[in-house]
Amino acid sequence: MTTLLLKDADLIITMDNCHRRIEGDSLLIRDNLVQAIGPARDLAGQADREIDASGMLLMPGLVNTHHHLYQTLTRAVPEAQDVELFTWLKTLYLIWANLDADAVYTRAKTDLAELILSDCTTAADRLYIYPNDVTIDDEIRAAREIGIRFTATRGSMSRGESQGGLPPDSVVESEAAILKDTRRVIEAYHDPSPGAMLQIAVAPCSPFSVTEDLMRESARLARAYGVQLHTHLAETKDEEAYCLETVGRRPVAYAESLDWVGDDVWFAHGVHISPSEIDRLARTRTGIAHCPSSNMRLASGIAPVRAYLDGAVPVGLAVDGSASNDSSHMLGEARLAMLLQRVSGNPAGLSAEEALWIATRGGAEVLGRDDIGQLAPGKAADIIGYRLDKLSYAGGAVHDGVAATVFCTPQDVDLSIINGAVIVEDGHLLTIDLPSTIEHHNAVATRLVGTH
Numbered sequence: 001m002t003t004l005l006l007k008d009a010d011l012i013i014t015m016d017n018c019h020r021r022i023e024g025d026s027l028l029i030r031d032n033l034v035q036a037i038g039p040a041r042d043l044a045g046q047a048d049r050e051i052d053a054s055g056m057l058l059m060p061g062l063v064n065t066h067h068h069l070y071q072t073l074t075r076a077v078p079e080a081q082d083v084e085l086f087t088w089l090k091t092l093y094l095i096w097a098n099l100d101a102d103a104v105y106t107r108a109k110t111d112l113a114e115l116i117l118s119d120c121t122t123a124a125d126r127l128y129i130y131p132n133d134v135t136i137d138d139e140i141r142a143a144r145e146i147g148i149r150f151t152a153t154r155g156s157m158s159r160g161e162s163q164g165g166l167p168p169d170s171v172v173e174s175e176a177a178i179l180k181d182t183r184r185v186i187e188a189y190h191d192p193s194p195g196a197m198l199q200i201a202v203a204p205c206s207p208f209s210v211t212e213d214l215m216r217e218s219a220r221l222a223r224a225y226g227v228q229l230h231t232h233l234a235e236t237k238d239e240e241a242y243c244l245e246t247v248g249r250r251p252v253a254y255a256e257s258l259d260w261v262g263d264d265v266w267f268a269h270g271v272h273i274s275p276s277e278i279d280r281l282a283r284t285r286t287g288i289a290h291c292p293s294s295n296m297r298l299a300s301g302i303a304p305v306r307a308y309l310d311g312a313v314p315v316g317l318a319v320d321g322s323a324s325n326d327s328s329h330m331l332g333e334a335r336l337a338m339l340l341q342r343v344s345g346n347p348a349g350l351s352a353e354e355a356l357w358i359a360t361r362g363g364a365e366v367l368g369r370d371d372i373g374q375l376a377p378g379k380a381a382d383i384i385g386y387r388l389d390k391l392s393y394a395g396g397a398v399h400d401g402v403a404a405t406v407f408c409t410p411q412d413v414d415l416s417i418i419n420g421a422v423i424v425e426d427g428h429l430l431t432i433d434l435p436s437t438i439e440h441h442n443a444v445a446t447r448l449v450g451t452h
């Protein structure tokens, strides 16, 4: 057993059920769990190691609920900068067709490093394209090496252009191969126990890239193993028109017809959703991964997050793919989520506390977990810390530390602890060599885009 004391924090934001903010206390970690929060004099004698947290704000690590790590290789590609989703995808599919195992492993390490340094301690990723020798095992290896809590969602595309889908036939897989590999990945990696560092979800890509059969079979498979289900839904008007034309239903009704609702399902985006659809999502406890940067970047629209929260729909936050964002900063995303709910005229559209809530507790809920996203005894020791004497917090944190983290320029963490292990200390990532990783990443990205 190992114990670690984070001593004398200026402020601990617990994100517990009482929304407690605690000033001047310490936090004791035993192995991979939070053991206690209290005065240092009561806890100090029990710790093998102490970290001085004075001058710091501590809070639960943020939970990223939707992402495509491989897209870090194609950020800011000129032809895909100023186009909407379908054109953006058609441009990039041709580049992604050149992915290989080394590219998948390399970009996973780079983007997970960016996520950890920004504030994320649990990341869900969706790899849905499997050309050449690509497997999901390569990104799982990267996640384990870097030390992040990870939900690998086995994505898939089966409906190519010849079947009326959007992707070229060259990048889709057969449905038999998809289901076989998904089963393999669940059996090899999924850990259902509390405190799991690795979970698997089943994630066919979108209505316009998989068939109804694959959606149904994926739901059946996920429920047989008790794992979560995830897909893109109601992202753009184009998608809505595609669904109406091909299956005669709006996206949510289409999902319902395929048994794709429930507390084991979460959808990325949920931008174009009607009030009655919000009621149906709330009633079934179906979750949403809100991706504000991506929705703005691709001109997709504004997700009705205020209405989701008022209607008790589970909402998490997500950076989405690195090529439709083009960054992986969860706190930056929380800030944009807050601002985007205000832009149409409601200055209280989303508060800073609500933005942090969906980035922590909301994310935990949509991933089907109650062991992360809050700092309380018995919960996972996933903790991030910010020094409050930063330039960006000057004149802000003295009034309201919680609001300052969201209102002021989003900062990188000074401290990150994941599953009880110190991963970032004094702003330095301890688990990988960052400069050599970035250098290799840039070489892979140049080769990938140059050869398409």
Ligand SMILES: [Zn+2]
Residues within 6 Å of the ligand: 066, 067, 068, 232, 268, 320, 321
């Ligand atoms: Zn996505």
